Amino acid sequence: MSNSFGARDSLTVGDEHYEIFRLDQVEGSARLPYSLKVLLENLLRNEDDTLVTADQVRAVAALATAAQPVLAIRVRSSPRSAKPSRRTTSPWRPCSAATATLRAASTPKRS
Numbered sequence: 001m002s003n004s005f006g007a008r009d010s011l012t013v014g015d016e017h018y019e020i021f022r023l024d025q026v027e028g029s030a031r032l033p034y035s036l037k038v039l040l041e042n043l044l045r046n047e048d049d050t051l052v053t054a055d056q057v058r059a060v061a062a063l064a065t066a067a068q069p070v071l072a073i074r075v076r077s078s079p080r081s082a083k084p085s086r087r088t089t090s091p092w093r094p095c096s097a098a099t100a101t102l103r104a105a106s107t108p109k110r111s
Contacts, residue, residue: 001046001047001048002047002048002049002054003047004047004054004057005025005026005044005054005057006025007021007022007023007025007026007044008020008021008022008044009021009022021041021044021045023037023040023041023044026040026044026057026058026061027061028061028062028064028065029061031064031065032060032061032063032064033064036060036063036064039060040057040060040061043056043057043060044057
């Protein structure tokens, strides 16, 4: 695992120690929207110079200032939950399913 930006750090809470990745170590990360900060943190966590490179991390950080960003990031399936592996076809589908389930549960059953 690579640490090109010196972003890997540790956080101690009580007796627990956690490995964290500091976004402020990547230039331009402060201007990113929250969704891209999540992606940036994921890239920092999985930077290995093979599938995730320092250039990809820089490219995501530069998205805040790019007029027309051109970026391709390889996403792979993995048993580790830190790597995204699923995609929904519609952003409303999970919400619609939840609404339909609530509606069905709240409707009184007729006998």
